[in-house]
Amino acid sequence: MTSATEPDTWDWKQLQDTDRKVIWHPYSSASGNLDAYPVVSASGVRLKLADGRELIDGMASWWCAIHGYNHPVMNRALEEQLGQMSHVMFGGLTHPPAVKLASILVDLTPASLNRVFFSDSGSVAVEVAMKMALQYWHAQDKPQKQKLVALRQGYHGDTFGAMSLCDPVTGMHHLFGDVLPKHYFAPAPECAFDEPCSDADIKAMADLLEAHHQEIAAVIVEPIVQGAGGMRFYSPEYLVKLRALCDAFDTLLIFDEIATGFGRTGKLFAMEHAAVEPDILCLGKSLTGGYMTLAATMCNSRVADGISNKGVGAFMHGPTFMGNPLACSAALASTELLISLPWQRTVQRINAALKLGLEPARELPGVVEVRTLGAIGVIELEQAVDMRKIQPMFVERGVWIRPFGKLVYTMPPFIMNDEDIATLCAAMVDVLATLG
Ligand SMILES: *Cc1c(COP(=O)(O)O)cnc(C)c1O
Numbered sequence: 200m201t202s203a204t205e206p207d208t209w210d211w212k213q214l215q216d217t218d219r220k221v222i223w224h225p226y227s228s229a230s231g232n233l234d235a236y237p238v239v240s241a242s243g244v245r246l247k248l249a250d251g252r253e254l255i256d257g258m259a260s261w262w263c264a265i266h267g268y269n270h271p272v273m274n275r276a277l278e279e280q281l282g283q284m285s286h287v288m289f290g291g292l293t294h295p296p297a298v299k300l301a302s303i304l305v306d307l308t309p310a311s312l313n314r315v316f317f318s319d320s321g322s323v324a325v326e327v328a329m330k331m332a333l334q335y336w337h338a339q340d341k342p343q344k345q346k347l348v349a350l351r352q353g354y355h356g357d358t359f360g361a362m363s364l365c366d367p368v369t370g371m372h373h374l375f376g377d378v379l380p381k382h383y384f385a386p387a388p389e390c391a392f393d394e395p396c397s398d399a400d401i402k403a404m405a406d407l408l409e410a411h412h413q414e415i416a417a418v419i420v421e422p423i424v425q426g427a428g429g430m431r432f433y434s435p436e437y438l439v440k441l442r443a444l445c446d447a448f449d450t451l452l453i454f455d456e457i458a459t460g461f462g463r464t465g466k467l468f469a470m471e472h473a474a475v476e477p478d479i480l481c482l483g484k485s486l487t488g489g490y491m492t493l494a495a496t497m498c499n500s501r502v503a504d505g506i507s508n509k510g511v512g513a514f515m516h517g518p519t520f521m522g523n524p525l526a527c528s529a530a531l532a533s534t535e536l537l538i539s540l541p542w543q544r545t546v547q548r549i550n551a552a553l554k555l556g557l558e559p560a561r562e563l564p565g566v567v568e569v570r571t572l573g574a575i576g577v578i579e580l581e582q583a584v585d586m587r588k589i590q591p592m593f594v595e596r597g598v599w600i601r602p603f604g605k606l607v608y609t610m611p612p613f614i615m616n617d618e619d620i621a622t623l624c625a626a627m628v629d630v631l632a633t634l635g
Contacts, residue, residue, distance in 0.1 A: 257600045259489065263487070265488055316498075320356075328481050347416060363380045364419055366428045400434075438475045482497070546574045589630060592634075
């Protein structure tokens with residue numbers, strides 16, 4: 200029961216106990232040995248825990264909350280849409296939030312990408328991209344082109360199609376090996392972001408395409424930043440060379456910008472570092488500023504017309520909650536807000552603060568590399584961290600950092616000020632120093 204001196208203690212414990220019994224958290228065991236921290240509210244860049252503690256959020260809820268939490272502009276957009284309608288089916292019906300959002304996405308992305316297909320999550324946006332590529336070749340009377348090429352250390356989602364494109368090791372192909380469709384994998388690019396990319400750097404990809412292009416429908420990559428598969432940054436020139444290879448071997452090119460889209464790398468979309476246009480583009484995560492789940496798969500006329508003017512004609516996909524008006528309003532508000540702000544300067548400022556704050560980590564034992572790009576800061580370690588040990592250490596220092604494997608990283612909301620970034624980085628350095 201609640202005691203007079205500790206008003207929130209009981210709630211906290213009760214919530215955690217029930218959570219442990221009935222909930223399955225992402226990538227976790229149901230025998231529940233790692234407790235989840237109850238959050239009761241979030242505002243700006245701070246998460247408020249049930250016990251009253253406040254944490255500076257270094258994760259932006261997995262890259263999404265670019266404007267922070269409880270943002271008045273975002274809140275107003277959703278409240279207004281709620282008064283109109285929260286949902287209607289998208290088959291045969293349309294509505295202003297979807298049309299306005301699709302138009303702004305077409306305006307902001309390269310000119311060739313002029314068609315938008317909405318879905319509910321990033322993984323589904325990738326499934327849709329795969330389906331588009333396969334259906335395209337089917338309609339071109341090349342049904343043998345059904346394989347994709349992805350990069351090692353890549354991540355494209357957790358559903359079966361998307362999982363089949365993830366790094367074969369971290370993507371758990373050994374667990375689902377017989378059921379997962381088999382695709383081709385090229386080595387992760389070795390040329391760093393600020394380096395040129397030689398022909399040797401892309402030779403394995405070129406060889407793969409040369410040998411198998413007759414069965415290859417598309418190449419899919421996360422441009423510039425390989426996110427959840429390793430937080431690696433690579434040379435824009437790789438994308439220039441990749442586009443040329445795809446053209447030479449008559450293969451579609453898919454960019455998965457689900458993590459990198461909407462300013463995170465310093466450009467509105469990471470592909471702009473290379474000025475390369477894909478045939479198909481996947482968006483998600485920060486599309487709605489982290490308010491709702493929504494994703495989009497965009498394509499050019501070659502793909503849209505290629506599917507629509509031949510073969511079965513219709514594109515064979517249509518999620519129940521497709522184009523959800525609330526989610527589209529959130530995405531529209533978030534995107535309009537972003538481009539109304541001097542976000543380039545903001546991301547540059549965050550980059551400088553991350554560089555400064557993470558610099559001392561270079562001196563720590565067990566640190567392999569410290570790297571930053573845009574509003575992303577990464578400390579790569581020699582060995583995987585012990586989550587049971589490290590997670591409470593961050594919480595005790597008043598920050599929310601959730602490492603995975605050998606990577607302790609942050610991608611803060613864009614509204615975070617330099618002082619909070621300094622606190623965040625100091626906590627990362629301090630925790631790693633303490634762990635030795
Ligand atoms: C997160 C992510 C996905 C999957 O998105 P979900 O919304 O989690 O399904 C796909 N690709 C990339 C690059 C991602 O970062």
